[in-house]
Structures are given as structure tokens and as C-alpha cells.
Amino acid sequence: EIxxxxxxxxxxxTPKEKVTITCRASQTIGSSLHxxxxxxxxxxxxxxxxxxxxxxGVPSRFSGSGSGTDFTLTINSLEAEDxxxxxxxxxxxFPLTFGGGTKVxxx
Amino acid sequence: xxxxxxxxxxxxxxxxxxxxxxxxxxxxxxxxxxxxxxxAPGKGLEWVSYIxxxxxxxxxxxxxxxxxxxxxxxxxxxxxxxxxxxxxxxxAVYFCARTLLLDYWGQGTLxxxxx
Numbered sequence: 001e002i003x004x005x006x007x008x009x010x011x012x013x014t015p016k017e018k019v020t021i022t023c024r025a026s027q028t029i030g031s032s033l034h035x036x037x038x039x040x041x042x043x044x045x046x047x048x049x050x051x052x053x054x055x056x057g058v059p060s061r062f063s064g065s066g067s068g069t070d071f072t073l074t075i076n077s078l079e080a081e082d083x084x085x086x087x088x089x090x091x092x093x094f095p096l097t098f099g100g101g102t103k104v105x106x107x
Numbered sequence: 108x109x110x111x112x113x114x115x116x117x118x119x120x121x122x123x124x125x126x127x128x129x130x131x132x133x134x135x136x137x138x139x140x141x142x143x144x145x146x147a148p149g150k151g152l153e154w155v156s157y158i159x160x161x162x163x164x165x166x167x168x169x170x171x172x173x174x175x176x177x178x179x180x181x182x183x184x185x186x187x188x189x190x191x192x193x194x195x196x197x198x199a200v201y202f203c204a205r206t207l208l209l210d211y212w213g214q215g216t217l218x219x220x221x222x
Contacts, residue, residue, distance in 0.1 A: 034208055036152075043202055043212040044152065087152055091207035094166045096142070096154040 002026055002090050006099030014107045019075040021102045023088035028068045032092035035064055035073045039084045047086075048073065080106050109133040109211045111203050116216030123193050123220075129186040129203030129213055137161075137181035140206055143188050145199035146215070155201070156188065171197075193220045 003026040013019055023033065031051040036044040046055050048064035051071055061076040075082055083106045088099040115127040129141070143155040156177040157166040165177050176189040186203050200215040 036209070038152075043214055044209070045212075046208065046210050049208055049210070085151075089152075089209060094157065095168050096157065096207070098152040098154065101151045 001095055002029060002093060002097050004088050004090055004097055004099040006086075006088055006102055008102060009100065010103045010105070012105045012107050013078050015080055016077050019078050019082075019104060021073040021075075021086055021088075021104075023066075023071045023073070023099050025069045025071070025090060029090045029092035031067050032090055033064075033066065033071045034089045034091065035062075036087045036089065037082075037084045038087065044087065075104075078104075078106070082106070109205070111205065111211055111213035113201060113203055113213045113216040116201065116218045118219045118221065119193055120222050121194060121220055124189070124191045125193060125218055127188040127190065127201055127203075127216060127218070129188075131184045131186065131203075131205075134205075136179075136184040141179065141186045142204045142207075142209060143177060143186075144202045144204050144209065144212075145197075146202070147196075147199045150199075153199075157207075158186070190218070193218075195220050 005024045007022050033051045035048040037047050038044040047062050052064045063074045065072050086102045110132045112130045119125045140159050142157045145153050145155050158177045162179050174192045178187045198220045200217050202215045203213045205211045
């Protein structure tokens with residue numbers, strides 16, 4: 001099983017600040033890494049696919065990078081509406097797995 | 108517009124059974140692989156099961172293998188999860204999600220396993 005280790009678990013950030021969330025895979029997964037945003041009482045929403053590919057309708061302040069085992073989600077100029085939990089997910093092999101999540105709070 | 112609507116959740120006793128459904132619309136259901144993903148209260152996301160577009164290939168998380176069965180009816184644009192021998196640790200919101208990308212999700216249905 002591929003274990004995804006996300007960090008940090010929690011981040012308190014002021015608006016307009018830059019947020020960086022990392023996801024490390026226990027073995028190489030190429031670019032089969034995707035990022036999701038989940039707001040309270042909502043279902044997750046796909047933000048970034050295949051490590052760095054943007055999703056239609058997602059604000060351009062969200063970007064992803066990385067390949068192999070190390071990946072990063074960056075939120076440039078954080079907005080109040082970005083308060084949420086963020087998860088990484090790998091689709092390289094079964095069982096599909098998720099990172100533990102990062103909760104982003106707005107100061 | 109892609110829509111996934113889960114139903115069938117509720118309160119069930121330990122050892123009991125429950126069948127979840129996911130009604131799909133807005134896309135050609137028979138062409139897409141599907142998944143069930145769950146989220147225990149206050150916890151993170153856990154993948155549960157996968158089914159290929161034809162239904163010929165399925166996979167399960169070890170935590171549910173032998174107890175849960177995923178299936179689909181492409182004529183009815185519907186996905187199912189039959190859950191047997193339920194345990195307290197199966198208490199969660201269950202989401203259906205499309206493709207390995209999990210590009211679209213339903214709103215979820217809550218299953219509570221408790222006596």
C-alpha cells in the first residue's frame with residue numbers, strides 16, 4: 001500500500017499569505033497525485049489533477065508541482081473562502097490512498 | 108451537469124446490513140469507472156471500493172474486504188454498495204465518486220452503526 005504523508009496537519013494563515021502543503025509518497029507514483037479541497041459539511045472538490053494540471057473553474061491561485069514521491073500544493077494570496085481541509089490522493093495503484101489532510105484556518 | 112446522488116444511509120445495528128445507492132446523471136455512466144469513499148466523523152477520507160465501467164473488475168480496501176460488495180446497473184445509471192456484518196468503525200459518510208481521479212463526488216449519505 002502506498003502511504004501518503006501530508007504536512008502540516010494544520011496551518012493558520014492571514015489573508016493574502018502564501019500557503020504550501022506537501023505530500024510525500026512512500027514509493028514512486030509518477031504524476032498520479034491529485035489534490036482536493038473540502039469545506040465543512042461539503043463533499044471534496046478536485047483542485048489539481050496529475051500533480052500539476054489545473055481544473056476548469058478552479059481559481060488560478062491554486063497550483064501543484066512535483067513528481068515521483070514529493071508533491072506540493074500552493075495557494076498564492078490566500079482568500080477567506082479558502083478555509084478548508086486539503087487532501088492529496090494517489091491513483092497509481094490499488095488500494096487508492098489519501099493523505100491525512102491539512103486544515104487551513106484563516107487568522 | 109454531472110450529478111451523483113447517494114441514498115440508503117441510516118442507523119443500523121452492529122452485525123447488520125445496509126445497501127447504499129448512487130444515482131448518476133449528466134454523463135454516460137456506462138463509460139466511467141466508479142468508487143465509494145468514506146469519511147468517519149471528524150476524520151479524513153478513506154477509499155472503500157472501485158468498480159470498472161463494465162463491472163467486470165472490482166477492488167476493495169482491506170478494511171471492508173469480504174463484508175462489502177460493490178456493483179452497478181448501467182441500464183439504471185446506478186452504483187451500489189452492499190454492506191454486511193457492519194461494525195461501529197464503519198460509521199461514516201459514504202460518498203460515491205467518479206473515475207480514479209475522483210473528479211466528481213456526491214453529497215454523501217451517513218451510515219451510523221450503533222446499538
